[in-house]
Amino acid sequence: MDTSATPLHDSLRGLDSDSCYRALAARDTRFDGVFFTGVTTTGIYCRPVCTVKTPRPTSCRFFGSAAAAEAAGFRPCLRCRPELAPYALQENLAHAVWQRIAGGALNDGNVERLADEVGLSSRQLRRVLMQHFGVTPVELAQTQRLLFAKKLLQETRLPMADVAFAAGFGSVRRFNALFAQRYGIAPGDIRRAGEGAAPAAPGALTLRLAYRPPLDWTQMLAYLSHRAIAGVEQVRLDDGKGGSYARSVSIDGSLGWLRVAHRPERSQLELEVAPSLAGVLMPLVARVRAQFDLDANPAVIAGHLGRDALLGERLKSMPGLRVPGAFDAFELGIRAVLGQQVSVAGATTLSGRLVERFGTGMEAPFDRVTHRFPLPAALAGASVTDIAAIGLPLSRAQTILNLARFAADGGMRMRPGLTLEESIARLRSVRGIGDWTAHYIALRALRFPDAFPAGDLGLQKAAADEGGRLTEKQLAARAAAWSPWRGYAALALWMG
Structure with a gap:
């Protein structure tokens, strides 16, 4: 046709x-x-x-x-x-800004501040978004807020005022007026016409997060379960409902918890959130989408990596492979440092001790979620000997302290549009952070799909003939053909 x-x-x-x-x-x-x-x-x-x-x-x-x-x-x-709809991820400045706006960066209407964070003038920022999306920053933000409000109207029973404020509107009147102007219908009519709120656990808000199928939920949970931080995260593989992930949450001063389960018949994840987090739902949802890599396009990724004989065989047994991310970049960074030169199990033990020593206690409806992960300022104010007391050499305790000070000064909040190479260089400016740790943080926390720790011993062995091992230089040369999805190749090799 x-x-x-x-x-x-x-x-x-x-x-x-x-x-x-x-x-x-x-x-x-x-x-x-x-x-x-x-x-x-x-x-x-x-x-x-x-x-x-x-x-x-x-x-x-x-x-x-x-x-x-x-x-x-x-x-x-x-x-x-x-x-x-899942986002259409692209490695460019416009989409990086879009992601920041989707997380509520313009809810205060301050375009100048966002432009400053991006490293552009407000006029340049407007031109970038107009060229890629055909709308201004304010129009893009309004669409994201309205769509998020529509989501809350159809999926929760939050009062109308709470919906307006959770979606970033400064007043209910402004929310009602813009909703009616743009959609030609009142917010209350959307709620009555919708499919109704999903059944929620007592004392919880429930939201739906869609993805492009397939998604290997079992593999995702298995990976996270081995790395779950005691007191902060809880992964259940055998709950009779396909497994779930739960954790404590701290965003912009709001404290609570969340739980994520899989609804494969809808190609969605079901997100349960503590009511205390209603005011930060926009950034929270953005973080969960990133943590579970919901915006990946597995068919495109597998189509590219599958041309390699080694990866092709592994991917056949891993349909819907995703890169497990991190809810909090600082938390993942500390976990990565704790994993330097020790086993995964050893790093998990150390992370639990760190939380018990420096974390903050809290209540949640999960028996293993008892603490909030320590904030950068809390660790930045500790002494090296205090940190080493959890069972670390003094050199690694110093790296923990260096990273905490770096994060407390805003170092983990990378500017939108920063390249992988620039981000790696910025992370490596922290004394004690080497190439492996920087790439691991870039892959899981900063969501660079092409991050690839070529110095990883496990990857060097997995990519070689049986019983052999590639050098770091040889592995980097072999992985060049896997770009721009080298991070997914790393997961396939680690999990295979």
């Missing part, structure tokens, strides 16, 4: 109208979040996986973001719910 006349918005890059329409007609999950379809006959925009009858090509307009579709006058579909 000829779709050459089907309009493409400037925000959609790398795809033509024929490819978009074929993906739409096939409801291809690989393109979920990559583009959105505005239907001119209804004024509604949908995800490519929407189950409604496929519109005619002449009625379709394709957009690279929900914000671009809304700026063109389309309203979000109540059936496929564009707010559930």
Whole structure:
């Protein structure tokens, strides 16, 4: 079918109208979040996986973001719910800023401050987002806030005022006015028209987080269970419901807990959150999405890495492989330092001792979640001998202290758009952080998919012929063909 006349918005890059329409007609999950379809006959925009009858090509307009579709006058579909779509991850400045905005960076409306964090002027920031998404920073932020509010309306029973504030609106009146202006419907009508809130555990808010299938949830939990920090995290592999992950949470002064379970029939994770965290739901959801790598496109990654004979065989037994991330970058950084020159089990033991000595006690409905991980300032104010008392050599205790001071000064908050090489250099500026530790932190905490610790002994052995071992230089040369997904190759080799 000829779709050459089907309009493409400037925000959609790398795809033509024929490819978009074929993906739409096939409801291809690989393109979920990559583009959105505005239907001119209804004024509604949908995800490519929407189950409604496929519109005619002449009625379709394709957009690279929900914000671009809304700026063109389309309203979000109540059936496929564009707010559930995984993000279309790309390694560029515009998408890095988008991710920051999705986490609530512009909820205070301060474009100048965001621009300063990015290292641009506000005019340059506006130009970057206009070029990639066809909308201004404020328009992008408004779309993210409205979609998040819509999500809360359909999935929770939060009072309307709490929905407005959780979605970053300064007042309920402003929320109601913008919602009605953009969507042509009152917030209360969205709640009545929705599918209803998911059943929640007593004293919990429950949200749904979609991903592109498949997802190897069992493998993900197995990896996290071996590295779970005693007192902070709890992983259950045999709970009779497919397993779950729970932890304590501290964001911007709000303290609580969360629990994540898998709902494979919906291609979603179910997130239960303590009501005390209602005010920080936007950044919390962004962190959980990153921790479980929900925005990965496993078909694209496997298609690229599968061309290598060694990786191809391993990936066949790991459909939906993801890189397990970290809820908190500082926490993961400390865990990585504790893992220097010791086994995974040894590092886990040390991390539990660190939490018991320097963490803060808290209550949660999980028997093994008893503490909040120590904040950077708490460790930065400790002495080397106090830190070493958990069973560390003085040199490694000093590295813990150095990293804590680095984080307390804002060092772990990397500027959007920073390259992998720049981030590695910044981490290595901390005395005691070498190449292996820096790449490990970049892979799991900073979410660089091409981070690759070529100095890792396990990777050197796994990539060699049986019984052999590659040198660091040889492994780096072999891994060059795996770029830009070397981090996923590392996981396949570690887990194989």
